[in-house]
Amino acid sequence: MASKYIIDTQAVPNRFEVLTQSGIIAWEEGCLKCPVCVKKQCVYGVYDNRDLDIRQMIDSLDNQCMNCLRCVQGCPKELIHKSINPEYEALGDSHWTPYVIAKSWYQAETGKIPVSGAGYSGPFSGPGFDSMWTDMSEIVRPTRDGIHGREYISTGIHLGKTPRHLTFTDSGDLDSDPSFLVDIPLPIILRIPPFGSLGKNTIKGWALAAKKLGTFLALPYEMIDEEIIAFKECLIPSISPAQPYGDDGLGGVRLIEVLWGKNWKAITRQITETHPSAMTAIRLPLVGGIKETVLSLVNSGVSIISLEGTSNGRLVDDNSVFMRDTIRSIHLALVEHGIRDEVTLLVGGGLSMAEHVAKAIICGADGVVIDLPILIALECRMCRRCTKELPCPVEIDQAASSWVASRTINLLGAWHNQILEIMGAMGIRDVRRLRGEAGRAMFFEDLDRNTFGSLGEVQEGYELE
Amino acid sequence: MSQTSKENKITLALFYCQNIPESGKQDRQSLEEEYGKSIRLFPIPCSGRLEPLHLLRALEEFADVAYVITCPEGECRYFDGNLRAKKRVQRTREIIESIGLEGERIGIVMNKNSKSLARQAHEIMENITHLRPSPVLSPHRAQQEKGEKRDNC
Numbered sequence: 001m002a003s004k005y006i007i008d009t010q011a012v013p014n015r016f017e018v019l020t021q022s023g024i025i026a027w028e029e030g031c032l033k034c035p036v037c038v039k040k041q042c043v044y045g046v047y048d049n050r051d052l053d054i055r056q057m058i059d060s061l062d063n064q065c066m067n068c069l070r071c072v073q074g075c076p077k078e079l080i081h082k083s084i085n086p087e088y089e090a091l092g093d094s095h096w097t098p099y100v101i102a103k104s105w106y107q108a109e110t111g112k113i114p115v116s117g118a119g120y121s122g123p124f125s126g127p128g129f130d131s132m133w134t135d136m137s138e139i140v141r142p143t144r145d146g147i148h149g150r151e152y153i154s155t156g157i158h159l160g161k162t163p164r165h166l167t168f169t170d171s172g173d174l175d176s177d178p179s180f181l182v183d184i185p186l187p188i189i190l191r192i193p194p195f196g197s198l199g200k201n202t203i204k205g206w207a208l209a210a211k212k213l214g215t216f217l218a219l220p221y222e223m224i225d226e227e228i229i230a231f232k233e234c235l236i237p238s239i240s241p242a243q244p245y246g247d248d249g250l251g252g253v254r255l256i257e258v259l260w261g262k263n264w265k266a267i268t269r270q271i272t273e274t275h276p277s278a279m280t281a282i283r284l285p286l287v288g289g290i291k292e293t294v295l296s297l298v299n300s301g302v303s304i305i306s307l308e309g310t311s312n313g314r315l316v317d318d319n320s321v322f323m324r325d326t327i328r329s330i331h332l333a334l335v336e337h338g339i340r341d342e343v344t345l346l347v348g349g350g351l352s353m354a355e356h357v358a359k360a361i362i363c364g365a366d367g368v369v370i371d372l373p374i375l376i377a378l379e380c381r382m383c384r385r386c387t388k389e390l391p392c393p394v395e396i397d398q399a400a401s402s403w404v405a406s407r408t409i410n411l412l413g414a415w416h417n418q419i420l421e422i423m424g425a426m427g428i429r430d431v432r433r434l435r436g437e438a439g440r441a442m443f444f445e446d447l448d449r450n451t452f453g454s455l456g457e458v459q460e461g462y463e464l465e
Numbered sequence: 466m467s468q469t470s471k472e473n474k475i476t477l478a479l480f481y482c483q484n485i486p487e488s489g490k491q492d493r494q495s496l497e498e499e500y501g502k503s504i505r506l507f508p509i510p511c512s513g514r515l516e517p518l519h520l521l522r523a524l525e526e527f528a529d530v531a532y533v534i535t536c537p538e539g540e541c542r543y544f545d546g547n548l549r550a551k552k553r554v555q556r557t558r559e560i561i562e563s564i565g566l567e568g569e570r571i572g573i574v575m576n577k578n579s580k581s582l583a584r585q586a587h588e589i590m591e592n593i594t595h596l597r598p599s600p601v602l603s604p605h606r607a608q609q610e611k612g613e614k615r616d617n618c
Binding site: 025027029057081083084085087383388 | 480509511518543549
């Protein structure tokens with residue numbers, strides 16, 4: 001059995017003060033000067049070591065406060081209040097919520113699974129992957145010594161075509177062509193985000209992280225320079241059909257990605273000729289009628305297909321449809337045609353949490369491609385100022401490559417542990433077995449229809465009493 | 466942005482209560498696009514949260530002028546946060562005047578007519594055009610200017 005894949009994480013401090021959900025408003029005026037002040041009674045001593053971060057004007061009170069509210073309740077003159085921090089509220093958007101961003105920061109800082117404690121207070125069901133639950137029936141029989149214990153749960157996948165069967169000659173030699181397969185120990189591939197204040201060290205740091213994790217970093221072909229090409233065994237250069245491509249120094253690259261376009265075939269042929277040892281992947285935008293395109297690509301011999309939704313997890317041509325159901329339909333179509341194992345399906349776009357990785361795989365993907373989470377790991381606030389050429393509030397381009405790499409590894413380490421937790425609870429010991437296991441998941445729409453469908457529908461203009 | 470302010474390269478630290486109208490993320494970014502590095506915006510949950518230290522440290526570290534925009538009198542969500550902010554700004558003004566800085570470098574705007582953040586920021590920028598860059602941030606330059614004046618005499 002292969003040696004156990006464990007991602008070593010260690011705490012990497014933030015470069016900037018974290019934005020907290022709430023802040024303390026403590027007024028001095030009107031203070032009764034009680035002999036035993038609630039501020040002095042604070043068990044965390046937050047009032048004793050106050051400081052002000054000049055760059056962001058953040059009071060240390062906000063970052064150190066543990067929200068026990070003892071001071072708010074205890075002050076006899078009610079001079080202490082807690083209020084929502086407007087900067088926290090302004091983080092991200094409706095998909096990349098402040099909560100998701102803050103928890104990603106925590107994971108990148110500590111490398112640990114975020115634990116909310118005290119139960120789950122969120123909604124019962126939500127859009128997209130939030131209306132999908134995994135069958136955790138095996139959680140009653142956890143492994144005796146945890147997810148890193150004696151029982152081995154594999155998160156490794158292979159990229160490429162798996163032959164249905166092997167044929168041998170009479171002398172016992174392999175008769176069929178040996179197929180290319182690339183193994184990665186994590187079903188996650190990194191991709192350069194669509195925006196971000198990126199410096200050379202940022203790209204280098206991500207390449208370093210990909211190398212240490214044993215996975216790949218997909219990046220535009222024109223971003224590869226002399227320094228980055230040193231990581232060639234873990235790079236996926238993306239070649240756009242719109243731009244001229246010439247063979248310059250991509251020798252040794254194991255995987256090359258071609259963006260969907262009119263002349264993708266010609267470029268793929270050119271790559272196969274110039275780099276016979278490299279595998280080729282096709283990257284497609286995830287649109288409504290993509291199923292037929294995928295089927296025809298697989299029939300024409302494409303072995304890796306990367307499907308890219310929008311950054312909020314929806315179809316590129318229809319913002320009202322979540323990519324979840326489209327992935328399922330593509331997977332099922334491939335199964336029906338008996339060609340599922342002839343292609344590796346990678347899915348990207350809008351995957352913001354570890355659970356999305358497992359859920360995308362359950363819907364039928366082999367692996368996922370993530371972009372914005374590795375930017376958020378670097379303290380990005382998703383303010384998109386960089387797209388307007390405004391200065392980055394956390395100066396990501398100034399970060400050292402070692403810091404970038406460690407933060408990314410921490411995030412992926414925490415995600416890996418969460419994937420192991422999910423698989424352990426589902427009783428699945430190999431992530432390849434998780435692919436398309438929709439029978440081990442429940443979908444809110446199905447449950448709702450099955451349970452309440454027979455009761456009829458509420459007519460428009462009427463309300464249930 | 467006025468020409469004078471551009472030439473002087475005045476940096477304004479603008480603290481504002483989150484409850485003032487049109488002060489969301491997009492409004493904030495539009496202002497930053499317009500003024501570039503001349504403006505630093507700090508939304509706060511309540512203007513009563515502001516302490517003299519915030520204003521003084523801003524003047525000490527990066528700002529030539531520091532202003533606060535509060536809700537109108539009597540409309541503070543925390544009852545008297547804006548009144549407290551007013552008193553604190555007055556006190557901070559006294560402090561900077563005592564060390565020889567112009568008191569106008571610190572100001573407060575009680576948003577009486579519920580103007581938008583952008584409109585308030587424009588008005589403040591217009592009001593501070595006559596101020597020179599702070600000698601606190603460029604003491605060497607201030608000394609040079611003093612020397613030139615003495616020579617002229």
